Amino acid sequence: MPSQDTGWAAYGMTEGRGRMARGGRRDGGTRGSRVVRATDRRTPEGPATLATVAARAGVSRQTVSNAINNPALLAEDTLAKVERAIADLGYSPNLAARTLRTRTTRLIGLPFEPAQEGTANALMDRFVHTLVEATREMGYHVLLFASDPTDSERGYARMLRSTAVDAFVVTDTYRGDPQVEYLQQRGALFVAFGRPWDQAEAIHPWVDVDGAAGVAQATSHLADRGHEVIAWLGWTADQPIGEDRRAGWMGTMRARGLSTTRLSVRGDGTMEYGRRATHALIDARKPTALVCVSDTVAMGAMRALHERGLVAGRDVAVVGFDDSQVAQTVSPALTSVRQPLEEVALGIGERLEKLLNHRPIEEPGLLLQPTLVVRETS
Amino acid sequence: MPSQDTGWAAYGMTEGRGRMARGGRRDGGTRGSRVVRATDRRTPEGPATLATVAARAGVSRQTVSNAINNPALLAEDTLAKVERAIADLGYSPNLAARTLRTRTTRLIGLPFEPAQEGTANALMDRFVHTLVEATREMGYHVLLFASDPTDSERGYARMLRSTAVDAFVVTDTYRGDPQVEYLQQRGALFVAFGRPWDQAEAIHPWVDVDGAAGVAQATSHLADRGHEVIAWLGWTADQPIGEDRRAGWMGTMRARGLSTTRLSVRGDGTMEYGRRATHALIDARKPTALVCVSDTVAMGAMRALHERGLVAGRDVAVVGFDDSQVAQTVSPALTSVRQPLEEVALGIGERLEKLLNHRPIEEPGLLLQPTLVVRETS
DNA sequence: TTGAAAGCGCTAACAC
DNA sequence: GTGTTAGCGCTTTCAA
Numbered sequence: 001m002p003s004q005d006t007g008w009a010a011y012g013m014t015e016g017r018g019r020m021a022r023g024g025r026r027d028g029g030t031r032g033s034r035v036v037r038a039t040d041r042r043t044p045e046g047p048a049t050l051a052t053v054a055a056r057a058g059v060s061r062q063t064v065s066n067a068i069n070n071p072a073l074l075a076e077d078t079l080a081k082v083e084r085a086i087a088d089l090g091y092s093p094n095l096a097a098r099t100l101r102t103r104t105t106r107l108i109g110l111p112f113e114p115a116q117e118g119t120a121n122a123l124m125d126r127f128v129h130t131l132v133e134a135t136r137e138m139g140y141h142v143l144l145f146a147s148d149p150t151d152s153e154r155g156y157a158r159m160l161r162s163t164a165v166d167a168f169v170v171t172d173t174y175r176g177d178p179q180v181e182y183l184q185q186r187g188a189l190f191v192a193f194g195r196p197w198d199q200a201e202a203i204h205p206w207v208d209v210d211g212a213a214g215v216a217q218a219t220s221h222l223a224d225r226g227h228e229v230i231a232w233l234g235w236t237a238d239q240p241i242g243e244d245r246r247a248g249w250m251g252t253m254r255a256r257g258l259s260t261t262r263l264s265v266r267g268d269g270t271m272e273y274g275r276r277a278t279h280a281l282i283d284a285r286k287p288t289a290l291v292c293v294s295d296t297v298a299m300g301a302m303r304a305l306h307e308r309g310l311v312a313g314r315d316v317a318v319v320g321f322d323d324s325q326v327a328q329t330v331s332p333a334l335t336s337v338r339q340p341l342e343e344v345a346l347g348i349g350e351r352l353e354k355l356l357n358h359r360p361i362e363e364p365g366l367l368l369q370p371t372l373v374v375r376e377t378s
Numbered sequence: 379m380p381s382q383d384t385g386w387a388a389y390g391m392t393e394g395r396g397r398m399a400r401g402g403r404r405d406g407g408t409r410g411s412r413v414v415r416a417t418d419r420r421t422p423e424g425p426a427t428l429a430t431v432a433a434r435a436g437v438s439r440q441t442v443s444n445a446i447n448n449p450a451l452l453a454e455d456t457l458a459k460v461e462r463a464i465a466d467l468g469y470s471p472n473l474a475a476r477t478l479r480t481r482t483t484r485l486i487g488l489p490f491e492p493a494q495e496g497t498a499n500a501l502m503d504r505f506v507h508t509l510v511e512a513t514r515e516m517g518y519h520v521l522l523f524a525s526d527p528t529d530s531e532r533g534y535a536r537m538l539r540s541t542a543v544d545a546f547v548v549t550d551t552y553r554g555d556p557q558v559e560y561l562q563q564r565g566a567l568f569v570a571f572g573r574p575w576d577q578a579e580a581i582h583p584w585v586d587v588d589g590a591a592g593v594a595q596a597t598s599h600l601a602d603r604g605h606e607v608i609a610w611l612g613w614t615a616d617q618p619i620g621e622d623r624r625a626g627w628m629g630t631m632r633a634r635g636l637s638t639t640r641l642s643v644r645g646d647g648t649m650e651y652g653r654r655a656t657h658a659l660i661d662a663r664k665p666t667a668l669v670c671v672s673d674t675v676a677m678g679a680m681r682a683l684h685e686r687g688l689v690a691g692r693d694v695a696v697v698g699f700d701d702s703q704v705a706q707t708v709s710p711a712l713t714s715v716r717q718p719l720e721e722v723a724l725g726i727g728e729r730l731e732k733l734l735n736h737r738p739i740e741e742p743g744l745l746l747q748p749t750l751v752v753r754e755t756s
Numbered sequence: 757t758t759g760a761a762a763g764c765g766c767t768a769a770c771a772c
Numbered sequence: 773g774t775g776t777t778a779g780c781g782c783t784t785t786c787a788a
Contacts, residue, residue: 047539049765060775065767075773092539096477097765100780105474107521112510125503132490132522141542143485144510144520161425161470164519271707299707306709326707329649329677331684427781438759443783453757475781478764 048089057085068093099163106140108352109165111147111155113172124171127193127341131169134349138356140166147179160188167352169193173206180204191351193344195365197240205355207347207366211241211321214337214370215248215291218319221335221372222289223256227317231263231287233277233297242266242293245321249291263287274300275307282308288316289378295320295327298334302377313377323373332376339370426467435463446471477541484518486730487543489525489533491550502549505571505719509547512727516734518544525557538566545730547571558582569729571722573743575618583733585725585744589619589699592715592748593626593669596697599713599750600667601634605695609641609665611655611675620644620671623699627669641665652678653685660686666694667756673698673705676712680755691755701751710754717748 050061057064059082066073067082074082085091099105110128132142143165147155156179159165166189170179173194183190184204192206222230232249235242246264253260262285267273274297281287282304292298298320302312312318313332320327323338347366354361428439435442437460444451445460452460463469477483488506510520521543525533534557537543545567548557561568562582570584600608610627613620624642631638640663645651652675659665660682670676676698680690690696691710698705701716725744732739 095540096474099474101766136524142522146510146514162473303709326704329704331681479783
């Protein structure tokens with residue numbers, strides 16, 4: 001175990017801390033009557049505080065505080081003096097003290113769901129990273145917390161009661177979950193990644209991706225290339241996201257006067273489902289193009305084509321959704337709809353900022369357009 | 379914008395807060411001389427505090443504190459009384475106040491690097507999730523922060539100075555980075571995901587995966603199946619992880635008395651590199667099996683095979699590393715070495731707990747064994 | 757076993 | 773423009 005005692009060392013240590021924290025610290029002695037116990041050694045133990053900086057700069061603590069939070073209030077030379085001292089001492093405000101005073105943690109809570117070995121993983125990664133960056137620029141950090149799967153409110157409740165975060169980002173507004181309602185009732189601040197599918201009246205800030213538009217784009221792209229028998233491989237009808245994407249296919253087909261009869265299939269999102277559905281579709285309707293609700297399903301479709309000696313992109317076009325790593329790696333490379341996750345995170349960041357600063361949000365909902373990444377399979 | 383004022387509403391609001399926070403709160407009036415300004419209304423604004431609970435239970439604040447932190451000290455019935463009150467009021471201690479007092483945030487800092495569109499994404503996801511779970515059980519949360527890419531110490535420094543976290547998890551000890559040194563000098567608490575490759579003397583707690591053993595396993599597997607000309611497709615020699623994995627191949631080949639001459643290739647980790655290297659290897663040495671440093675490289679290899687009309691798994695065996703989603707999805711499915719990321723996170727959690735409780739860590743370093751997931755390509 | 761007092765480092769309110 | 777005072781909610785002596 002390392003045991004360096006350089007710097008203020010013993011950071012986060014309990015033993016001996018009580019003692020340390022006692023004497024010596026408040027070198028200014030703003031309250032004259034205070035009895036300084038133990039040794040009054042001046043060695044800087046622990047990080048600098050407002051008092052340390054104030055003493056060094058020859059001003060009061062409040063002035064240092066103002067220099068940080070309200071620099072405009074200070075005279076130019078005072079400000080310079082204080083800033084010097086801050087730099088010299090390497091001072092950063094103690095976050096806990098600030099939080100206690102301002103009732104503001106500068107933390108954003110992000111529930112981190114179990115990673116299902118499948119779809120959304122890499123997506124989340126792109127999203128979370130941009131969110132971290134965006135919130136950092138606002139002066140916030142992202143706090144991960146496991147939302148109890150059995151009782152999803154548990155996780156939130158604790159965070160709320162203990163004043164642990166200023167706001168939440170809710171990432172799965174899908175399947176009309178009660179999270180949103182719960183948070184709204186509590187008056188908690190949050191922005192959702194995902195539309196309020198069922199509760200149309202609830203107008204909380206949200207950002208989402210227009211899946212229908214993405215699939216419409218894909219379908220148009222195929223139609224433009226001369227395809228007329230274009231099939232849809234979707235999720236089960238209870239999933240709003242899947243149905244939304246399906247609507248994009250359906251709308252485009254209708255608009256182009258193309259038949260959709262027996263060309264729409266639904267099922268769980270597995271590869272095996274994609275494979276079987278593709279075989280069945282080919283037997284029944286001989287589609288020349290397949291639009292899939294996800295890359296995973298598309299991979300199943302490609303496998304089925306392979307099994308029949310058909311080549312994806314030459315004999316039958318295939319389009320996926322998500323632009324996952326698989327889409328980019330597989331051969332032939334899969335055309336896929338890419339979600340603008342970075343933009344989503346940015347949009348959420350903007351809304352969070354307004355929420356946290358109590359500024360009005362003119363446009364609570366933001367629907368972003370995905371882009372079609374055309375590769376070899378179409 | 380939502381404007382419910384249910385519950386303690388206005389949570390995190392600035393306006394009017396000063397007023398709210400003033401009167402009424404300290405209903406016990408522990409310090410008799412304190413002048414209570416404004417109205418002394420009893421309506422519970424804001425979450426319950428120690429004082430609220432104490433008043434309700436008819437005990438002092440300290441007793442409530444003890445009930446939470448040192449229940450053994452209390453008489454049975456007093457404890458029961460207090461616990462009742464806590465439950466009734468839905469009380470959770472204010473984290474900021476506790477932090478200010480104890481100098482303990484119960485937060486673990488995790489630097490979140492830019493997501494490179496490629497290798498490790500889904501990996502991180504598996505890891506982070508388990509880490510969140512493990513630390514939650516210890517009563518900690520995970521705080522994400524962007525470590526400045528240009529000046530990696532920047533991010534840490536800020537977190538340290540502002541007493542924002544109790545400990546760090548450092549995730550890329552690879553390429554002998556200065557982070558570790560920096561943190562050690564500061565006496566900061568941390569556990570590394572990754573061995574201390576260069577600075578052998580530095581004994582900080584770490585957990586890592588034995589890449590060499592994983593590749594050795596893969597190579598043995600191939601040799602057992604009768605392969606004798608087994609090639610290695612690695613990363614450039616400056617990457618310790620890559621060299622470690624390569625050593626697994628090399629060691630096994632030697633142990634089995636198989637030649638390695640002109641069978642080892644190195645390059646960047648791209649698919650294109652994997653593809654070209656495979657073509658070159660086949661031209662030069664006609665290997666019957668390819669062991670790859672990553673799934674990405676393996677995908678390149680498979681593409682090359684495909685281009686030559688060879689079938690992976692039948693004509694030439696291929697093994698990857700990471701067991702990424704691609705490995706599971708591609709056809710034929712890729713045999714790959716899977717890292718026990720959940721165990722890594724668990725091991726890190728254990729070490730963190732000991733570190734934070736100032737308990738000795740008997741075994742600072744933990745090297746975990748990956749497993750070979752055999753699929754169609756071998 | 758329980759209670760009283762003090763103070764962690766900061767900022768809001770107000771006085772000068 | 774700067775300083776003074778009070779107190780956020782908690783835990784830690786220390787006294788009863």
